[in-house]
Amino acid sequence: MQASSPIRPPAPADEGETLTTLVGRLVDDSRNLVGAEIALYKARGLERVSRYKSAAIFFVAAGVLALAGLIALLVGLILSLATLIGPLGATAVVVVVVLVVAGILAMIGKSRMKQPILPEHGA
Numbered sequence: 001m002q003a004s005s006p007i008r009p010p011a012p013a014d015e016g017e018t019l020t021t022l023v024g025r026l027v028d029d030s031r032n033l034v035g036a037e038i039a040l041y042k043a044r045g046l047e048r049v050s051r052y053k054s055a056a057i058f059f060v061a062a063g064v065l066a067l068a069g070l071i072a073l074l075v076g077l078i079l080s081l082a083t084l085i086g087p088l089g090a091t092a093v094v095v096v097v098v099l100v101v102a103g104i105l106a107m108i109g110k111s112r113m114k115q116p117i118l119p120e121h122g123a
Helices: 019-085 087-114
Strands: none
Touching (some): 019 087
16 A cells, blocks of 8 residues: 655755755655554554454354354244143243343343453552
């Protein structure tokens, strides 16, 4: 990726150059260096964002497929239990069990949010 202002090699120093001219060239070269560094960090940042974006898309797709698999498993469980305790009873049992598991997971998540991120240091 090219910077907005190309970095030019330093011009050969003339013996007649004044200190003001040399300081001016130093300022210009420093400005060009800073601009090139900013362009480099922008390019690196955009590359990382692009990589994380594609990874996030794959995670979302995996989550959707996992949810579809879980739903299919629960439907299969209801159909299997329906032969033993009837469709209404099978649905009720599966729903209650799933809600209990969801509640337990929610309580675990809540307790972990109360834990400090960094351990506190005693005074």
